[in-house]
Amino acid sequence: MSDVDAKESAPVPEDDETGFTRRTALKALGATLGAAAFARAMAPLRSWSADLSMDEFLQQHYHEMGEEELEKVLRRLEKETLEDYGAEVEIEDLRPQEGVQFGYALNLSVCNGCRKCAEACNKENNHDRKTNNSYIRVFEMEQGSLDFEKGTASYDHTVPAPGKYYMPVQCLQCDNPPCVDVCPVEATWKEEDGVVVIDYNWCIGCRYCEAACPYHARRFNWHKPEIPTSEVNPVQAYLSNRIRPAGVVEKCHFCLHRTRKGEAPACQEACPTGARVFGNLLDPDSDIRWVLENKRVYVLKEDLGTRPRFFYFFD
Amino acid sequence: MSQNLRRTLIVAAAVIAGVFVAALMTSIFGPEPEFEIDESPPESAAPQIYDDIIHAPAGLGTLRTELRDIHGDPIGVACSTCHLSGNLGDPPAKSADELSEFHVDMDFDHGDLACSSCHAEDNRNQLKLADGTQIDYEDSMELCAQCHSSTYRSYKHGAHGGMAGHWDDSAGPRERNHCLSCHYAHEPAFPDVMPAPPPRDRYFEVPTDQ
Numbered sequence: 001m002s003d004v005d006a007k008e009s010a011p012v013p014e015d016d017e018t019g020f021t022r023r024t025a026l027k028a029l030g031a032t033l034g035a036a037a038f039a040r041a042m043a044p045l046r047s048w049s050a051d052l053s054m055d056e057f058l059q060q061h062y063h064e065m066g067e068e069e070l071e072k073v074l075r076r077l078e079k080e081t082l083e084d085y086g087a088e089v090e091i092e093d094l095r096p097q098e099g100v101q102f103g104y105a106l107n108l109s110v111c112n113g114c115r116k117c118a119e120a121c122n123k124e125n126n127h128d129r130k131t132n133n134s135y136i137r138v139f140e141m142e143q144g145s146l147d148f149e150k151g152t153a154s155y156d157h158t159v160p161a162p163g164k165y166y167m168p169v170q171c172l173q174c175d176n177p178p179c180v181d182v183c184p185v186e187a188t189w190k191e192e193d194g195v196v197v198i199d200y201n202w203c204i205g206c207r208y209c210e211a212a213c214p215y216h217a218r219r220f221n222w223h224k225p226e227i228p229t230s231e232v233n234p235v236q237a238y239l240s241n242r243i244r245p246a247g248v249v250e251k252c253h254f255c256l257h258r259t260r261k262g263e264a265p266a267c268q269e270a271c272p273t274g275a276r277v278f279g280n281l282l283d284p285d286s287d288i289r290w291v292l293e294n295k296r297v298y299v300l301k302e303d304l305g306t307r308p309r310f311f312y313f314f315d
Numbered sequence: 316m317s318q319n320l321r322r323t324l325i326v327a328a329a330v331i332a333g334v335f336v337a338a339l340m341t342s343i344f345g346p347e348p349e350f351e352i353d354e355s356p357p358e359s360a361a362p363q364i365y366d367d368i369i370h371a372p373a374g375l376g377t378l379r380t381e382l383r384d385i386h387g388d389p390i391g392v393a394c395s396t397c398h399l400s401g402n403l404g405d406p407p408a409k410s411a412d413e414l415s416e417f418h419v420d421m422d423f424d425h426g427d428l429a430c431s432s433c434h435a436e437d438n439r440n441q442l443k444l445a446d447g448t449q450i451d452y453e454d455s456m457e458l459c460a461q462c463h464s465s466t467y468r469s470y471k472h473g474a475h476g477g478m479a480g481h482w483d484d485s486a487g488p489r490e491r492n493h494c495l496s497c498h499y500a501h502e503p504a505f506p507d508v509m510p511a512p513p514p515r516d517r518y519f520e521v522p523t524d525q
Contacts, residue, residue: 107474115511132514154513219516262486264479273505274477274492286482287473295474315469 061186062199062238073201074238081243084224087232094237094260096193102254102309103194103281103288104265105297106168109315111275113138113159113166120270121170124255125241126233128225135219135252136170136267170267171196171217171252172300172308179209179218179251188249194281194309195254197239203248210249214301218251254278281309365481365488372495376440376452398439407436411501424502433458433500459494470494 055076060069074091081089118134127133139151143163151167160166177196180188187202188209210218224246236242237257244250255265259278268276279288291297295313377391384390397417408414408430411423435443442450442458450457460467469475476497481487497505 105474110475112505112508113510114508115513118514119511131516132512133516134514137514138510156510156513158507159510160507259482262481262483264482264489268477269479271477272497274475274497276477277474279473279482287478290472291474294472315465315475 056201059201061202070238077238077242081232085227085232085243086229087234089232089234089236089242091236091238091242092257094239094256096191096195097260099280099282100193101281102173102259103279103292103311104173104254104309105277105288105291105295105311105313107275107277107295107315108165108167108312110273111166111168112273113140113155113164114272116270116272117168117267117276120266121252123231124233124258124266126225126227126236126243128221128223129228129231130223130226133219133225135217135250136168137216138166138168140164141167167312168267169215169217169300170310171213172215172306172310173252173254175307175309176305178212178214178304178306182208182212184208191239191256193260195256196251197253197256198249198251199239200242200244200248200250205247205249207249214304214306218249220249221246362485365484365486368480368488368490369493370490370496371453371493375455375495394439407431407434422502424504425500455500456494459500 053076055072059065059073062070065073070093074093077091078089081087081091115138118136118138121127121134121136122129122132125135137153139148139153140155140159140161141148141151141164143165155161173190173194173196175190175194177190180190180196184206185202185204187204188196188198190196205220207220210216210220221244225243227243232243233241235257237260240253240255240257255263255267259265265276265278268278277287277291279286281288281292283289291313292311295315297311297313299308299311373388377393379389379391382390410429411418411421414421431443433442435441435449438449440452442452442455444450444458445461456467466475470491476492476494478489478491480490482489494500
């Protein structure tokens with residue numbers, strides 16, 4: 001009964017013989033617009049699927065992976081580097097050595113601000129050549145002041161300039177790292193030898209850690225790094241200098257692909273003034289221990305309680 | 316009584332026999348494990364310790380000439396090429412300012428030192444310590460250390476002079492610089508340099524001095 005009533009009270013308007021109503025036209029228009037909007041919204045996925053394999057999407061956290069799984073991941077990353085950069089590289093998984101705690105010290109009396117350390121870092125760690133990125137930022141500071149507001153990292157003149165001193169700042173590998181505390185997905189953590197590392201494949205790029213670091217030691221990869229094939233450093237490790245994807249955070253790792261094999265970090269080798277001292281804090285005969293025991297040593301922003309592993313000293 | 320005595324004797328004999336057997340066993344089997352303990356560790360446990368390599372500059376103890384060899388490196392001549400007998404340059408110059416004919420292009424800016432503070436006057440192929448001992452040019456670090464003792468102490472502990480190679484001496488050698496790798500003895504101040512280019516990151520600051 002009610003059906004009949006409704007039909008009678010709202011009759012379908014008939015325009016002409018073709019049967020093409022305004023409603024049909026609006027439906028068609030709506031459907032077209034909807035389809036276009038959907039396609040536009042899904043556009044990032046097309047480029048995403050080209051870059052990201054299903055294996056990578058399903059990859060586990062570094063700590064969750066077994067030996068075999070990790071081995072597969074390393075080979076896949078090597079293959080991807082070959083495809084993207086044309087470079088044959090070897091990516092290792094290097095674990096902390098037993099009885100080793102890394103420490104670093106820098107002599108502000110002799111550092112002349114030549115930025116050779118930053119340059120070496122750029123090459124060693126496969127940084128983007130376009131932005132000339134590096135994990136080390138050398139500040140030109142006013143003598144007698146520790147005020148970073150007055151310091152500049154973009155100086156470009158003969159060094160050392162009168163009245164200035166130079167202070168390279170990189171990740172201090174804090175024993176109480178605020179960057180690790182804030183990571184919502186545990187993509188960054190402190191290793192047993194003291195190095196704070198990042199699983200670049202687990203990082204979601206939220207940049208909380210970058211904001212939490214009081215030393216501005218972390219960098220965000222805005223773009224996929226541009227590196228000429230001939231300049232790619234083929235000696236790589238999963239947690240250190242392998243080429244990082246866009247959209248993840250990265251930082252200094254004390255060159256662990258070198259130092260965990262007993263070699264000196266690249267910035268230390270490059271330093272022409274011998275300002276840098278690196279070594280094992282647990283070895284009483286090491287250089288770093290001698291510096292800590294015999295020089296006037298301090299750490300940056302000690303009052304924050306971050307307990308850095310990177311020390312500055314004067315002669 | 317006699318039974319007790321016999322028992323005591325038997326026990327005593329047993330003890331003596333026991334000691335004898337034990338001594339015999341020790342003499343037969345004892346030394347062997349000792350040998351094993353002595354022999355096994357040196358091969359497996361003792362790690363190889365690498366010595367430091369010090370990069371002394373080539374041509375130490377020669378005077379650079381303007382001539383160059385096939386590799387483009389300057390050819391050096393020994394000091395004794397001219398200073399053969401001691402007749403040449405006698406009396407020896409006290410400072411670089413007095414040199415009018417030879418070594419005139421040499422700049423000297425190293426405190427109030429005289430030539431003979433470091434150069435042996437009777438043998439120009441040798442250097443001279445403050446106590447008069449003559450040393451080879453290759454050992455010149457000892458000469459520098461006479462005045463720069465605190466720097467030398469820092470150097471000995473890796474806090475001056477830099478290093479390359481290995482921090483872990485069981486993994487490989489540590490490579491060190493010589494004093495003269497960075498400091499020219501006659502003008503030892505480290506030269507001013509142009510730095511490597513600054514980063515082009517979000518710190519786009521305008522350099523203040525331009």
